[in-house]
Amino acid sequence: MKLLQDRIRRDGVIKSGNVLKVDSFLNHQMDIELLNEVGKEFKRIFEGYPINKILTIEASGIGIACITAQYFKVPVVFAKKAQSINIDGAVYSAKIESFTHKKTYDVIVSKKFISPEDRILIIDDFLANGCALAGLIDIVRSAGAAVEGIGIVIEKGFQSGGELIRNMGVRLESLAIVESMNAENGTIEFRE
């Protein structure tokens, strides 16, 4: 998606340790016009798929998922990162190791909101090591529901997550795949 690549080149900041900061338009401040283009592109890619629900994970996936859901006319469910007194009853859970935060945490989804008849599109902002996605796929499959596809805004193509998830037999589409980036001179290359 050229619009997105151009925006990453213009406003993304490459930091040492393979960190790509896109917090000025994607995951701290959010450019809603850009998210609308992202949502339309996911709809174009997954047109005709019998998707009836979008699943994402807090926090930065939520905005993208909600804007995208308008084009699919389906509800959004977001996985929560910690047990809350407001989630009672049975939950599906998965353990996730965060690349960003260097720690492991549990994510949960109430069993009320994923059923065997659900056909789910998973949406997230970043794909790096794939742990978050693998956890979400595990939750969907635990519920007996189907993962129709996965839509990612930015994939770090030089990390192992993309291969891990594609090897699970799921259609994974990333709108921008970073092939390499260089914190010293600020250059970034995308996979075509």
Add this chain to the structure above:
Amino acid sequence: MKLLQDRIRRDGVIKSGNVLKVDSFLNHQMDIELLNEVGKEFKRIFEGYPINKILTIEASGIGIACITAQYFKVPVVFAKKAQSINIDGAVYSAKIESFTHKKTYDVIVSKKFISPEDRILIIDDFLANGCALAGLIDIVRSAGAAVEGIGIVIEKGFQSGGELIRNMGVRLESLAIVESMNAENGTIEFRE
């Protein structure tokens, strides 16, 4: 907002300890059509205000803020609940005591994303004791920016937050104000 009150009566679940669960349509599973009506209503209420940015707090405020932002044609910034390696540089911060989670945490916003010229609409899903809102107001004012208004989906009118925030001289509008609720018989009364 009658549509919202009707939905709370139909799908909300009242639990002991003054907990109102609306996780089937607002803050775990999200009904995007309803959120669009919420966004339109906030636009109607704050029509003519010179709002150039929406501020919310992760996680459940984000979806509402993003959908609402489409009607204002402005970006969204969400306050984050913990220090991340992806937020560096200077941040505005505030301490918040969560009614839901019974704990205190820091919320932060990068100084890059609030400037003195910003005129901000704060959006959140719930108002109970007002701590989260007071923290967000504090962050906006620390930046020298202006709070043009606050839009809340559900206010617990029997808790002190509404009075606390209105006494700060900010225009606060809640789309549904719960006057009282009864966990034993499941009844709920709204302020008219």
